[in-house]
Amino acid sequence: PVSWPRRAWDNVGNTVMLLQYELQQLDVLSQDSQVRAQMSNPPQPHGNEESPSLYRWLAAAVGTAYPSIGELEAQAGPWKTIAKGIQVLRQLGMAWAIEMGGTDGPDDTPVTKSIKATLLCLAPDELKPSLLAVVMAVDGRVGDLAATLMQLETALAGARPRAIRAAKGQHSKGQAGGEQEKGELRVPRKVLWLDLLQAGVPREEINGKPTTDLYKRWMWLPAAKRSTGSEGDKGVDRSKPVEPSAPPTEWQLPRPY
Incomplete structure (x- = not known):
């Protein structure tokens, strides 16, 4: 309403x-x-x-x-984003503006304890830690709190890319070289394990080994025995039976023509 x-x-x-x-x-x-x-x-x-x-x-x-102001506040529902939370805040401000006779608008309504409690109760759990200090510290009008939430939204949006870059940087430190980093990102451990096993590597030499070691050994395999190349080559169809490799032969000099 x-x-x-x-x-x-x-x-x-x-x-x-x-x-x-x-x-x-x-x-x-x-x-x-x-x-x-x-x-x-x-x-x-x-x-x-x-x-x-x-x-x-x-x-x-x-x-x-x-x-009853409680009836009007009960019309507000849960929100997921800060942009939606600002709409809910202004809805609560409108409820109190009506309660006070409708002489002011929602933005000029003082932020009451009830508005704070309702806004936080309807907020998503992942945002409540950031919102708690901001909302409880405001002692002004709804428009002031809305402006503060906009600043919080900008701060959180700027923090996410930095956090992602930091996580990627920490992941890269655990890689042994640029080529290995690309290989581990492109080749799943299961593919490395199966290719090594089919190439004749004993199972006890690859079971329980770190993915980094499997990748190094996998890179020494002939290209024909690698399902996925280090540059993202198209994988073979594992539904088809794999022909056994020919037995090794002794090395011979090339025959003269």
């Missing part, structure tokens, strides 16, 4: 003046039956204005239909 007054505020509905009969004609636009019932016979907003604004009329109708 607070979404309509919030949209009216965001679209300068506080400057659109309506008479009571004009508001009654808008009741069909409300999807909430309780608000629609109030708009059919709208209560007079607080103040002495003869023609209150559209925003003031809507706030009064919603406030009469939902006199």
Whole structure:
């Protein structure tokens, strides 16, 4: 029910003046039956204005239909991103603006303990540690907290790429050379193990060995016996039977022509 007054505020509905009969004609636009019932016979907003604004009329109708602030706060749902969290925050601010008579908008509403608790309760678990200190430290208005959350979103977005680069850097330190790093990333351990086994390497010499050692030994195999080349060559079809290699023959001088 607070979404309509919030949209009216965001679209300068506080400057659109309506008479009571004009508001009654808008009741069909409300999807909430309780608000629609109030708009059919709208209560007079607080103040002495003869023609209150559209925003003031809507706030009064919603406030009469939902006199409890808890009912309005309960309309907010869980959120996953900070951008969505800012929308939920402004929704909670709108609920309190209605509770206080609809003279101000959601951004000018003071951040109450209830707003803080509800926003944190609906937040995703992975963001709660970062949000806790930020939200609890704010002692101003909803618009101020929204701006702080935007800054937090920017900070978290900048930290993710650095964390990814750091993780990749630590992974690279464990590799023995650029060629080996490329090979380990492209060749799964299972492929290394099977190729070595089919090439005649005894099972006890490869079982339990580090992937780095398997890769070094795999690179000494002839290219025809490697399912995946170090440059990402197309792997063979393992569903086809592998022909046994020919027995080794003694080396001979080339025959003269």
